[in-house]
Amino acid sequence: MPRVVVVGASFAGLYAAKGLRRVADVVLIDASDEWEFTPGVHEVLGGRRKAETILTSFHDALPGVEFVKGVAVAAHEREVHVECDGERKRVPYDHLIVCVGCAYARPIKAQLASLDRRAQLAGAQRELGDASSVLVVGGGAVGVEVAGELAANHTVTLTARESELVRDLPEAARRYALEALRSKNVRVKLNGEEERGSFDARVACYGARPRTGWLATFVDRDARGFVRVDDRFRTSMKNVWAAGDCVAKDADQYLAAYAHFEGEYVALMVASEILGKAPPGAYVPPARIVALALGPDDGVLCYGRVVVLKGRAVPWVKALVERWVVRLWPLPYELFRRLPALA
Template sequence: MASTGGVRNHRLPEKAYQENFADIKPGLSSYQANLESSRCLYCQDAPCIAACPTGINIPSFINRIASDNSDGAAQVILEENILGGSCARVCPTEVLCEQACVRNYSPECQPVMIGRLQRYAIDHRQKNRHPFTRADQTGRSVAVIGAGPAGLACAHRLARCGHDITIFDAHSKPGGLNEYGIAAYKLVENYAQQEINFILEVGGINLKTGCRLDLDRQLKDLTIEFDAVFLGIGLGSARTLGLSGEQTDGVEEALGAIETVRQTESLPDLSVGSKVVVIGGGNTAIDIACQMRRLGANEVTIAYRRSLENMSATPHEQAFALNNGVRILPWFKPISFETEAGQLHGVRFVKTAHDKAGQLIDTNKYEVIPADKVYKAIGQSFTSDCFSSDNLARSQNGKIRVDDHFKTSMGNVWAGGDCVDKGEDLTVHAVQHGKRAAQAIDQFLQKLEV
């Protein structure tokens, strides 16, 4: 990363912006890919497959790379994960497939770079043809609400089966968090839209963006208009801390700020704080903190109320933040925002600890961290009030309740992704939800009377 030390007015040379927001994990060369693929032992039990939420046959696609068959490798990946390109870039492979790799043990203690190889296969497939063909049209129609990873995966699989799909999305562009919620240096060169264009090439998918539905009123109408409905609507509501001064200018939601960075056409024109505090311990906290450093913030601190081990951000992500000059303070719980004449000056924290029973408690130690910008990265909650009058059952956490086939309590409605209470809130899990729901929906549609 280009140096941000001593930045005045929080502006960097043009070259620094280009360097700071270039691809942080560039693709492998053919030589590197062949060399790395030769390290795979093609294990018979292949623990890496079980560790992949979408069940990609990892040894199979790596073997094809070793045989200079990138198209074949890409086919293996895309059959299970149509968003394999973005997942290779953004998924925490270090705690999924790569953590399960047998090469982690002596004498090498270094896993095969599965994620980098997956990206290589997708990036080097022939672009002049789609790897899948659409079946004959069935005359059946499906509404997919939400053009994020879950909705896109569901739509593509159902379109392959010959069904007619209409995707509705409230944003001006499809992609969900891949387009709006991922650090800009992880998905560069408009990759999210390139991947979506590839998905749509299969045919049979009608995309309606800028179309915000009132599901409280319209969901039942959709179940009548379409033969089936898939909900991939994400979460939607940012959680609040409920603290004094939270509405002060300078206190923002992290995801909104990430969207601003991703959608801007001029990084130098963005407003950047000098002393930035990020509250939270997940990947979103890491993403916004590192981007603020790369935009020129002089000091960036991540404050988390529990230990480093309790952070949902992986050790790899934490190390990345430290390498970007971000300070991480565990055991810091915010209790108020320090303001004067409506201006933000800092955040007051109480230091926390675990009691003998392992419960988080406040201590009698307090500290104020100066800040002119604060980003809240404390997660999202499901906007359940949009279903206040229909029959969708919800779990205790308010998310949509689904069975093992992602079927909701409504007769022809399925759901997947962050809005359901299954798995972690990761892109790769959302893709798997959409894929499995599509398989169940296809079986349901085949049984309908003509």
């Protein structure tokens, strides 16, 4: 069978590997042997969950897929070079799928070389637990979720450069989020208003950067380093594909759900090449579904440009989605792309 190497075992890479394991020998490479459910990080930071509850070993979830723990450091036409425990390993491929996502400030995301993410998250949890006042920097979904979570036990200030929070959400959701945070006594400072107070702790919730430096001379990337792909997630190199947060795409598509759909779609594309079948039609992003948590007992759920749910039920919806996704149960792209968008 042809050999498919997938670099990055998270929303995009895991679903790509899952979709291909019956038609190819799939090798999955990741710096960590545990999949971190990033949408749950704010709950760990707030002390509501232990670090291990958002880390899942994927060995059992994907029988038939070979796993290599290591950091991909270079790609060539037929092989990827991976640093494994100080040794450089060459991993040959017929098709390469790059799903390496974005780096983010710690403690929100692990450094690739970080040996013990559990300890890192537990340390951040302790540090925040000891803090009384916390400055959260960043007015996107991550900053808002972290601020909402910490507000129960801390005096929280949230600063953002923008004039509004969660600008990619519909107007009604933006308003709801702002009011919810204010009702929890979060001091929200917009427009880059300078924050002069002193704080016991600071959480940076901005600055995602694609982890694609190792691909610099191999595939075309945009000025910020996102991999350029066509409407079928082909890169500039033959037989090399990319999906998820590491690709250049519309700003509102850097979400787990899209990473998953793209991973699944790439698997369809690669499978069609392997089996000599007609490829699927060009990728069409399904309608945007976002559940924004605003603390343990509040949130807002948007479908397209419409707010479909507010309040207590939203964290439950998020929890349900998590249980589904970490088991790699199906969320078929073909079904979701047919759902009507609500304007």
